[in-house]
Amino acid sequence: MPDIPVAAPATPGHNGQPFVGIMARRQQPVEAMPRARSLSADISDEDVLRANLYRMLAHILKAPPQKSDLELLAGLSGDSTRLGEAIGGLAHLARRTSPEAARREYHSLFIGLERGELVPYGSHYRSGFHEDHSLVQIRADMARHGIALAPELSEAEDHIAALCDIMAGLILGLGDEPASLDEQKAFFMAHIATWAKHFFIDLEAARSSVFYAAVGKVGAVFMDIEEAAFGMV
Numbered sequence: 001m002p003d004i005p006v007a008a009p010a011t012p013g014h015n016g017q018p019f020v021g022i023m024a025r026r027q028q029p030v031e032a033m034p035r036a037r038s039l040s041a042d043i044s045d046e047d048v049l050r051a052n053l054y055r056m057l058a059h060i061l062k063a064p065p066q067k068s069d070l071e072l073l074a075g076l077s078g079d080s081t082r083l084g085e086a087i088g089g090l091a092h093l094a095r096r097t098s099p100e101a102a103r104r105e106y107h108s109l110f111i112g113l114e115r116g117e118l119v120p121y122g123s124h125y126r127s128g129f130h131e132d133h134s135l136v137q138i139r140a141d142m143a144r145h146g147i148a149l150a151p152e153l154s155e156a157e158d159h160i161a162a163l164c165d166i167m168a169g170l171i172l173g174l175g176d177e178p179a180s181l182d183e184q185k186a187f188f189m190a191h192i193a194t195w196a197k198h199f200f201i202d203l204e205a206a207r208s209s210v211f212y213a214a215v216g217k218v219g220a221v222f223m224d225i226e227e228a229a230f231g232m233v
Helices: 035-039 045-062 067-074 082-096 099-110 122-127 134-144 160-172 181-191 196-205 211-230
Strands: 023-025 147-149
Touching: 045 067, 045 160, 045 211, 067 082, 067 099, 082 211, 099 211, 122 134, 122 196, 134 147, 134 181, 147 160, 160 181, 160 196, 181 211, 196 211
Parallel strands: none
Antiparallel strands: 023 147
């Protein structure tokens, strides 16, 4: 996999804690995973960065960012590459966005009075229906890796936040060995590459997007990088 040219910290979230996952492995919540596991010597710095980006996207697409999240995002830095510039744009917007504004934006985009401006589910993008047959394959692949969504969550497994978090878990390992690049590729190509970039482009262009336009930019560029890199595996 090629380098991801962006400087990103180890993504602490609320109260200085890492952005945590929303899945569980063998009924144990990801919150129980020691932080040091993500920095294990057998996981490259590049893969830690990839996982951090997936977890960052999962965290702020699952729920609107809190003050501590915005402060973290405001401190990110990039470079002159497409991804680096997108990260820089996200940091800039995070510095200018209040938690209240982010919450209102999130509500308009994903909740609304009857439905938000966007529907963040793969089944919607694939077939126009919520919870179509593609969920069967996602659940089968998750079961094969010993992964299940945390029981308190109500979202389906093809929610963009869940899929990003699953990818982070596959990269880092959830109290077990990280998935191989071939396994990561298989999951990404089957469940993410077919629609996620389209979603992120829609998020960037959505009428209600200001802060989340920058999130959409980061997501779209990152999906391009991941798809190109997996094409070389």
